[in-house]
Amino acid sequence: MSLFPEPARWYRVDLPGADVTMCPEWLGVAEADSLLRHLSGELPWEVHRIRMFGRMVDSPRLSAWIGDADAVYTYSRTRFVPHPWMPVLASLRDRASEACGVSFNSVLANLYRDGGDSMGWHADDEPELGPRPTIASVSLGETRTFRFRDRETGGRTVAVDLTHGSLLRMAGDTQALYRHDLPKRVRVHGPRINLTFRYVEKIHRT
Numbered sequence: 001m002s003l004f005p006e007p008a009r010w011y012r013v014d015l016p017g018a019d020v021t022m023c024p025e026w027l028g029v030a031e032a033d034s035l036l037r038h039l040s041g042e043l044p045w046e047v048h049r050i051r052m053f054g055r056m057v058d059s060p061r062l063s064a065w066i067g068d069a070d071a072v073y074t075y076s077r078t079r080f081v082p083h084p085w086m087p088v089l090a091s092l093r094d095r096a097s098e099a100c101g102v103s104f105n106s107v108l109a110n111l112y113r114d115g116g117d118s119m120g121w122h123a124d125d126e127p128e129l130g131p132r133p134t135i136a137s138v139s140l141g142e143t144r145t146f147r148f149r150d151r152e153t154g155g156r157t158v159a160v161d162l163t164h165g166s167l168l169r170m171a172g173d174t175q176a177l178y179r180h181d182l183p184k185r186v187r188v189h190g191p192r193i194n195l196t197f198r199y200v201e202k203i204h205r206t
């Protein structure tokens with residue numbers, strides 16, 4: 001046993017041209033457990049409507065958009081005005097900023113109630129995120145598979161297990177070059193919460 005806590009270990013996800021790093025034990029288990037419990041009960045969960053094949057449908061998960069008042073975000077062509085920060089999320093945001101070396105002004109929280117909930121292929125490439133966004137993705141609860149696929153070629157799929165308490169950092173040209181998804185998993189019966197911290201630029205429309 002070591003007298004000092006080990007620094008969290010990071011590894012690089014092998015995706016040519018992208019910049020994706022993963023820290024599986026970013027949060028300790030006790031803290032991740034308590035965050036999962038707290039956020040499940042306290043976040044203003046709602047079913048977001050998204051555009052799929054030209055139609056508006058309910059997204060297959062629950063979501064909440066939290067951030068600075070001016071961090072208005074358009075996702076799947078729907079405009080989201082943020083809910084205000086709760087202290088526990090504001091402090092997690094500051095730690096994610098510290099870990100990633102950039103600041104964040106918002107977080108998209110997603111609650112996958114069980115393995116039937118999912119997220120389809122997309123890139124986080126909305127104009128207000130800027131051309132090379134750094135996104136910090138914190139996972140709590142059931143391990144789910146997160147996949148990347150080259151936007152141009154389709155190519156092979158690269159899968160990463162997003163475990164309880166992990167932090168996945170996506171930066172540089174990741175969104176420009178790759179799409180990602182979170183497929184359904186019939187064998188998963190428990191919930192998972194994912195928090196993607198982002199920096200939304202204020203876009204002045206006339």
Ligand SMILES: O=C(O)CCC(=O)C(=O)O
Pocket residue numbers: 108110119124137146162180181182194196
């Ligand atoms: O749940 C996840 O890990 C993926 C979330 C995601 O891709 C997003 O919020 O844009």
Ligand SMILES: [Fe+2]
Pocket residue numbers: 122123124180
């Ligand atoms: Fe995403």
